[in-house]
Amino acid sequence: GENVEQHPSTLSVQEGDSAVIKCTYSDSASNYFPWYKQELGKGPQLIIDIRSNVGEKKDQRIAVTLNKTAKHFSLHITETQPEDSAVYFCAASKDNAGNMLTFGGGTRLMVKP
Amino acid sequence: DTAVSQTPKYLVTQMGNDKSIKCEQNLGHDTMYWYKQDSKKFLKIMFSYNNKELIINETVPNRFSPKSPDKAHLNLHINSLELGDSAVYFCASSLTGELFFGEGSRLTVL
Numbered sequence: 001g002e003n004v005e006q007h008p009s010t011l012s013v014q015e016g017d018s019a020v021i022k023c024t025y026s027d028s029a030s031n032y033f034p035w036y037k038q039e040l041g042k043g044p045q046l047i048i049d050i051r052s053n054v055g056e057k058k059d060q061r062i063a064v065t066l067n068k069t070a071k072h073f074s075l076h077i078t079e080t081q082p083e084d085s086a087v088y089f090c091a092a093s094k095d096n097a098g099n100m101l102t103f104g105g106g107t108r109l110m111v112k113p
Numbered sequence: 114d115t116a117v118s119q120t121p122k123y124l125v126t127q128m129g130n131d132k133s134i135k136c137e138q139n140l141g142h143d144t145m146y147w148y149k150q151d152s153k154k155f156l157k158i159m160f161s162y163n164n165k166e167l168i169i170n171e172t173v174p175n176r177f178s179p180k181s182p183d184k185a186h187l188n189l190h191i192n193s194l195e196l197g198d199s200a201v202y203f204c205a206s207s208l209t210g211e212l213f214f215g216e217g218s219r220l221t222v223l
Contacts, residue, residue, distance in 0.1 A: 049210065099169065
């Protein structure tokens with residue numbers, strides 16, 4: 001089955017700096033790669049996703065890149081703010097409906113004011 | 114008007130007991146899920162239902178039994194609770210792609 005590895009497990013940055021979280025996946029048939037943000041005491045929430053037919057997608061301060069050949073994808077957050085502090089999860093799936101998402105282990109991002 | 118709601122939010126119980134967690138979604142989604150998040154924050158799918166029918170059943174002990182009375186509800190019943198069942202259980206729903214999670218139910222088995 002699919003295996004998704006995520007690094008780093010914790011990341012501390014100064015407010016205003018950029019943060020990068022990286023994931024690798026094992027199944028070359030995976031074609032849908034969402035990123036979820038989990039705030040303390042809440043359920044994960046989708047922040048951005050990318051499908052295998054594009055290499056990059058951007059939404060304001062958040063961007064995701066995908067390298068299908070190398071089987072890795074990354075989340076980039078620019079101009080970080082304290083409210084970006086949360087646990088971030090990458091995931092991969094072979095179907096666009098998200099029925100069989102395999103999550104990475106999560107990255108705890110701390111943005112210091 | 115919470116989209117995915119689950120009850121109870123906290124559950125503390127003794128080993129060997131049976132407990133249930135209820136989930137309801139008002140988004141009109143066809144597919145609902147149960148995920149388990151362990152103490153290291155690792156998220157793993159347990160079950161998936163589509164229109165009341167089981168479509169995914171991961172390697173989960175048969176002490177865990179999901180029940181979907183209608184497509185807006187997916188309940189989780191756990192028999193003979195063990196210490197290792199302590200975790201946060203998340204219900205989620207989806208239409209296409211995006212998962213909408215509930216706020217989680219923290220189960221502590223003593």
